[in-house]
Amino acid sequence: MxxxxxxxxxxxxxxxxxxxxxxxxxxxxxxxxxxxxxxxxxxxxxxxxxxxxxxxxxxxxxxxxxxxxxxxxxxxxxxxxxxxxxxxxxxxxxxxxxxKKNRRALEELFSQLEHLFNYYEKALAQTYSQFKEHFTEKINAQVKLIEKRSGTKLKVNPEIQPGFQEEWMKIRSQLNQHYEKVLKEQKEKLLQIP
Incomplete structure (x- = not known):
C-alpha cells in the first residue's frame, strides 16, 4: 500500500x-x-x-x-x-x-506620429463641433417648448446640460479607440528600432 x-x-x-x-x-x-x-x-x-x-x-x-x-x-x-x-x-x-542609435529611422517614425497626432486633433475638434451642434439641435426643441410656456427667452449652454458630457465621452472613446490602435502599431515599430 x-x-x-x-x-x-x-x-x-x-x-x-x-x-x-x-x-x-x-x-x-x-x-x-x-x-x-x-x-x-x-x-x-x-x-x-x-x-x-x-x-x-x-x-x-x-x-x-x-x-x-x-x-x-x-x-x-x-x-x-x-x-x-x-x-x-x-x-x-x-x-x-x-x-537609440538609428536616428534616421526614429525621425521618420516621429514624423508619422506627428502626422497622426495632428490628424487626431483635427478629427477630435471636428467631431466635437458636430456633436455639440447635433446636441444643441436636440435640446433646442425642448427649450422652445419651455420658452413658449414661460413666455421668457432662455439662453442655454448645451455643454452644461445633463447627458452632454456622458454622450461626448462615449463618442470620444470610439474615436480614441481607432487612433489608439494606430498609435500602438507605431510604438511597436519604435521599440524594434535599435
Missing amino acids: DRIKSAYEMAMERFSKRKEVPRSEIDRMEYEPMGNAAAAAFLKNREYDLKSEIERHPEPYRGYVAGGIQKTLLHNIMLPADQSLKETNRRAMEGLLAV
Whole structure:
C-alpha cells in the first residue's frame, strides 16, 4: 500500500520540479526598473541626462536599463488630448532619440506620429463641433417648448446640460479607440528600432 505524503513532502516535490530562473532574467528584473525610474526623472527634469544614466551602470546591464527607459518613454507617448500631453510626447521622443542609435529611422517614425497626432486633433475638434451642434439641435426643441410656456427667452449652454458630457465621452472613446490602435502599431515599430 502506498504511503500518504505529507504536505511538506508534496511541496518539496513541486519545489524540486520548478524551473530555474535564468541569471539574465534576474538581471533584467533588477536593472529594468532603474531604467523606468530614469525615464520618469527625464520626463520631469529637463536637465536629466539619460545617456550618462545608462553609462553609470556596468556594461552587461546597460541594455536592461536602456530597455526600461524605452518602455517608460513609449508608455508616455499618448494621443494629445491637451497641451501637457503634447509636451510629454515631445519630451518622450527626445528621450528616445538620446538612447537609440538609428536616428534616421526614429525621425521618420516621429514624423508619422506627428502626422497622426495632428490628424487626431483635427478629427477630435471636428467631431466635437458636430456633436455639440447635433446636441444643441436636440435640446433646442425642448427649450422652445419651455420658452413658449414661460413666455421668457432662455439662453442655454448645451455643454452644461445633463447627458452632454456622458454622450461626448462615449463618442470620444470610439474615436480614441481607432487612433489608439494606430498609435500602438507605431510604438511597436519604435521599440524594434535599435
